[in-house]
Amino acid sequence: MKTFIALLMTSIICSTQAATLFGDSVDKATVLPVTQLLAQPADYLGKVVTVSGTVDSVCSKQGCWMKFTVSNEQGPFRLKVRDGDMVFPLTAKGKTAYATGTLKLWPQGEDEPDAYQLVPTAVEIAD
Numbered sequence: 001m002k003t004f005i006a007l008l009m010t011s012i013i014c015s016t017q018a019a020t021l022f023g024d025s026v027d028k029a030t031v032l033p034v035t036q037l038l039a040q041p042a043d044y045l046g047k048v049v050t051v052s053g054t055v056d057s058v059c060s061k062q063g064c065w066m067k068f069t070v071s072n073e074q075g076p077f078r079l080k081v082r083d084g085d086m087v088f089p090l091t092a093k094g095k096t097a098y099a100t101g102t103l104k105l106w107p108q109g110e111d112e113p114d115a116y117q118l119v120p121t122a123v124e125i126a127d
Contacts, residue, residue, distance in 0.1 A: 018127065019124045019125060019126050019127060020089070020092075020124070020125040020127065021122075021123070021124050022086040022088070022120075022122065022123040022124075022125075023085075023086060023120065023121050023122040023123060024100070024121050024122040025122055026050060026098045026099065026100050026122045026123065026124045027050050027100045027122070028050060028098065029050075030049075030050060031050045031051070031052050031098060032044075032049060032050065032051050032052070033051070033052055033053065034051045034052065034053035034068045034070060034077055035053075035070060035071070035074065037049065037051050037103070037116075038070060038074040038075075038077060038116065039074075041103065041116050044103045045103050045104070045105070045116075046102065046103065046104070047102065047103060048100065048101065048102055049100070049101070049102075049103055049118070050098060050099065050100040051068075051098070051099055051118060052096060052097065052098045052099075053068035053069060053070070053077070053096070053097060054068060054069045054094065054095070054096055054097075055067070055068060055069075055092045055093050055094065055095050055096075055097050055125070056068060056069040056093070057093060058088050058089070058090050058092050058093055059088065060090060062083050062084070062087065063086075063087035063088040063089065063090070064080065064081055064082070064083045064084075064085075064086075064087070064088070065078050065079060065080045065081070065088070065117075066078060066079045066088050066092060066097065066123075068097070075108075075113065075115040075116075076106075076108075076115045077115065077116055077117065077118075078106065078115075078117045078118075079097075079099050079101070079117065079118050079119075079120050079123065080106075080117045080118075080119060081119070081120060086120070086123060088123070088125075089125075092125045095125050095126055095127065096125075096126045097123060097124065097125045097126070098123070098124045098126070099118055099120040099122065099123045099124075100120060100121055100122040100123075101118045101119050101120035101121050101122070102118070102119050103116055103117075103118055104116070104117055104118075104119055105117075
């Protein structure tokens with residue numbers, strides 16, 4: 001019986017995975033869901049905020065951006081870093097991510113309204 005319990009505990013400990021971290025520590029004191037932030041983005045523009053959301057897609061070339069799942073009415077929302085500063089894994093798709101950084105405008109082109117992006121200093125992808 002002791003052997004069974006020891007094997008069970010080892011299995012549980014080994015199956016627990018830690019989050020994947022990039023940059024500094026994410027400030028989770030006040031986390032805004034990305035949908036809440038996009039409801040009134042002008043209130044946060046140019047400010048440091050921490051957002052959470054589900055990763056919808058990841059840059060497949062250099063891992064330099066991730067898009068969060070948002071409604072069509074809210075437009076796209078992404079995390080964007082300088083190439084090489086952080087490299088987001090393709091496996092992040094579908095996972096919850098937390099990011100601390102500065103909210104900025106993300107120009108979309110002549111016929112499209114501007115969207116928003118976070119320039120992060122810290123990102124955590126929950127496993």
